[in-house]
Amino acid sequence: MSPKNHDQTANHLDQYRDYLALLGRLQLEPVLQAKVDVSGVVQSTMLEACESGWGSLKDHDKLPWLRRIFSNNLLDEIRKFRTEARDVRRERPLSHRIDQSASRLQVWIESNGPSPSEMAVRAEDELTLAKTLATLPDPQSEAIELHHLRGLPLEEVGRRMQRTKGAVAALIFRGTARLRQIMQPNQGEPNE
Template sequence: MPNQHDNTANLLNQYRDYLALLGRLQLDPMLQAKVDVSGVVQATMLEACESDWASLEELDKLPWLRRVFSNNLLDEIRKFRTEARDVRRERRLSHRVDQSASRLQMWLKSENPSPSHRAVQAEDELQLVGALASLPDAQREAIELHHLKGLPLEEVSRIMQRTKGSVAALIFRGTTRLRQIMPPKQGERDE
């Protein structure tokens, strides 16, 4: 018979890819090889299981997870960079995690701020993150860097060590695949 801890763990699993995406978007290339984002995600999940996360209002769960994830990511970064102890840098990382989440929301084109719409939007974010995770690595990385991190194609091509044309093709193929995976909502079909 499953207990409360198991139920919370099952509910949290839907956020695993979301947190991993936020971590990938925030780490600079030098730290990506050193910081174990999946370990930070796991620590965040454990912390949520041991807390009263399940009792939070639905709209408060995602911001709470982002805040705990940001703190855990900062702790991990501190192990590799003494300058990360600067409080201004810590605030910036937390702010950047929130900005990445906002870019994800903007990419989903939300203009209705009602609570029910925000709940649907949170579900859409998780669906998008799951769809991104299913893409080939190169397509996922190109989309994350260009659309979610906001980098120009030239910068993405430099980071990925590919031509600008091949990066554009990766983005095109990836977004085409995302549209197939995530069909438009009822109101979006008519536009």
């Protein structure tokens, strides 16, 4: 691959960075979150995709292929911190869980009333949501990730975040409102 094509591919792949980071955070339990460098896994995934024929894939095949590479890289990183022998039965579910997280992300987008999914294709919505979620204050994005994307009840989110259930609900409400505002800036404006 020529340096110019390599740079173009890298720039195109960069739009997936926040999306993959979000999927990675959703897979890691708190004890592993402190040990696994998700941004490093994302970076190695980008490099691998760049060198492995990203440009030859059809558009609808790119996101599942990228998730599969990311899943394998994340699993390799997790293995470094496990003292147990390799267990293939545990490895397959990680790939499946990443796909499930991507599905939950899409369901959440569609279930929030008027949503960006009405204006763009599914994969673009997921990428936009992940990028926008990364712009929120950490407590808001963490509460949304834990409650809406991991499916944890408010009480559990509050326990993990060391906040009351009401405080967590307020974070989620403000974060969701901000997401809608950013993702749908013209909502509610009269048509001309």
